[in-house]
Amino acid sequence: MAESGKIDPMHQFAIEPLFGTDHLSIGGYNIAFTNSALYMVAAAVVLWVFVVGGMKRQLVPGRWQMAVEYMTGFIKSLLIANVGEGGKKYIPYVFSLFMFILLANLLGLLPLGLIGLHPFTFTSHFTATGVLAILSFSIVLIVGFSKHGLHFFSLFVPHGTPLPMIPVIFPIELVSFMVRPFSLGLRLFVAMTAGHVLLKVLAGFVINSSNAGVGYGLTVGSASFILMIGISALEVLVAVIQAYVFALLTSVYINDAENLH
Amino acid sequence: MPQIAQIAETYSSQIFWLLLTFGFVFFVIGLGMVPKVQATADARDAKITGDLDAAKAAFARADEAEADYRTRDAENRTAAQATLAKAKAEAAKASEAKLAAADAEIAGRISAAEARIKAASTAAMAEIETVAADAARDMVARISGVSASDEAARNAVKAALAHG
Numbered sequence: 084m085a086e087s088g089k090i091d092p093m094h095q096f097a098i099e100p101l102f103g104t105d106h107l108s109i110g111g112y113n114i115a116f117t118n119s120a121l122y123m124v125a126a127a128v129v130l131w132v133f134v135v136g137g138m139k140r141q142l143v144p145g146r147w148q149m150a151v152e153y154m155t156g157f158i159k160s161l162l163i164a165n166v167g168e169g170g171k172k173y174i175p176y177v178f179s180l181f182m183f184i185l186l187a188n189l190l191g192l193l194p195l196g197l198i199g200l201h202p203f204t205f206t207s208h209f210t211a212t213g214v215l216a217i218l219s220f221s222i223v224l225i226v227g228f229s230k231h232g233l234h235f236f237s238l239f240v241p242h243g244t245p246l247p248m249i250p251v252i253f254p255i256e257l258v259s260f261m262v263r264p265f266s267l268g269l270r271l272f273v274a275m276t277a278g279h280v281l282l283k284v285l286a287g288f289v290i291n292s293s294n295a296g297v298g299y300g301l302t303v304g305s306a307s308f309i310l311m312i313g314i315s316a317l318e319v320l321v322a323v324i325q326a327y328v329f330a331l332l333t334s335v336y337i338n339d340a341e342n343l344h
Numbered sequence: 345m346p347q348i349a350q351i352a353e354t355y356s357s358q359i360f361w362l363l364l365t366f367g368f369v370f371f372v373i374g375l376g377m378v379p380k381v382q383a384t385a386d387a388r389d390a391k392i393t394g395d396l397d398a399a400k401a402a403f404a405r406a407d408e409a410e411a412d413y414r415t416r417d418a419e420n421r422t423a424a425q426a427t428l429a430k431a432k433a434e435a436a437k438a439s440e441a442k443l444a445a446a447d448a449e450i451a452g453r454i455s456a457a458e459a460r461i462k463a464a465s466t467a468a469m470a471e472i473e474t475v476a477a478d479a480a481r482d483m484v485a486r487i488s489g490v491s492a493s494d495e496a497a498r499n500a501v502k503a504a505l506a507h508g
Contacts, residue, residue, distance in 0.1 A: 097346040098354045112356035119354075120361035127365040127373075134377045140384045142391065152385045155378055174382060175374035183369050208347050210358035215366070276347070 090290060092283035096207055096276065119205045126186040126205075133182075154182065158330065165334040169341050173334070176222065180215065181330035188275060188322030192315070206325075207275035209268055216268030219333040223263075227340035238343055267332055274325045278318045285311045469505075476501040 100115035107115050137144075137151020144152060158178045162170030184206055191204025205211045227235040239256035240249055288307040293300035477497040484492040 093345055098350050098358070109360070112360070113353065114360040115357045116361070117354065117357055119358060123361050123365035127369050130369055131373055134373050134381065137381050138377060140380065142388060151381055155382050156385060159382065175378050176370060178378050179366070179370040179374035183366055205358075205362070208358060210347070210351065210355045211362050214359055214362045218366075272347070
């Protein structure tokens with residue numbers, strides 16, 4: 084483990100059971116209510132509060148309702164652009180996915196450490212992002228096979244492929260298709276983990292250099308601190324972009340299932 | 345890296361809570377609330393396009409009404425002008441007829457008056473002849489003591505009158 088002094092930049096990803104639920108289990112599987120689960124619940128509750136504020140259903144919307152309608156409209160236009168009119172039925176799923184990931188990313192970036200809490204970003208765990216990726220991939224498979232039957236396999240033979248090339252192209256396309264859930268889940272996990280590690284490493288530089296002496300603190304420490312400010316802003320951007328990429332790729336994959344090629 | 349180091353103890357809890365929370369998000373928020381929000385936005389969009397269409401239709405109706413008004417106005421103008429021209433022609437005809445009638449009456453009266461004057465002057469002439477013949481006969485009787493015949497006196501008077 085990379086350690087700088089006594090500060091472990093990986094400790095922020097540690098999952099700890101809360102409220103003494105260590106041994107809570109169903110059918111032999113541990114389901115302890117952890118700090119990760121707490122942030123999942125927080126993301127769900129914040130999202131619920133956000134959307135409830137947009138349920139006034141006024142003809143002339145207030146600011147809050149406008150914000151909620153902007154988000155649903157954004158997902159709607161994303162799906163229409165990528166899938167077409169048939170994509171509208173996926174608005175509930177893609178909206179849930181996008182907002183849940185977005186809030187998870189942003190809640191994990193809140194400076195709650197200032198008041199002694201430990202912020203946790205559950206999207207930096209591939210156990211969480213993997214489940215979301217498998218959900219999206221399952222929807223693609225279910226929609227694809229229920230809508231096109233075995234004809235769905237024609238997805239792996241791009242239009243206009245010469246006949247002798249099909250035995251070569253088919254496995255390549257199949258592998259690239261099967262890799263999708265992994266790339267989808269790992270991309271989010273890696274982006275969130277890398278950003279948080281970088282912030283913690285730089286924070287470790289600030290603390291350790293300040294402890295080493297005023298000269299180090301003013302040079303290395305302040306340089307690292309300025310860099311941290313910039314990277315914090317970048318991390319907010321990454322939080323939004325990664326949620327968008329997840330939703331965008333999901334809608335692109337849904338397009339394959341809906342319309343083949 | 346806790347993500348890998350802790351995977352054996354935590355994967356079931358992670359999956360369980362993620363499915364629970366994301367299930368809540370999808371079924372309650374995604375399926376329960378988002379369609380209502382979307383329906384409100386769609387209803388607003390529909391209302392806006394409907395209102396715009398209604399405004400456009402009203403504009404078209406107004407244009408139509410104006411065009412209609414213009415044609416009717418033009419029609420009314422031509423009709424009024426025709427009526428005016430007709431009335432003018434009738435009036436002119438009537439006044440002409442009246443003038444002609446008046447002219448005829450005046451001409452009649454004038455000719456009658458002329459005839460009366462002629463008669464009067466003829467009568468007066470005849471009386472003058474008689475009176476002049478009597479006077480001539482008297483003058484002849486007084487001057488020459490000869491009583492001139494009535495006819496001679498009259499002839500003399502006629503000749504004198506003719507010579508003027």
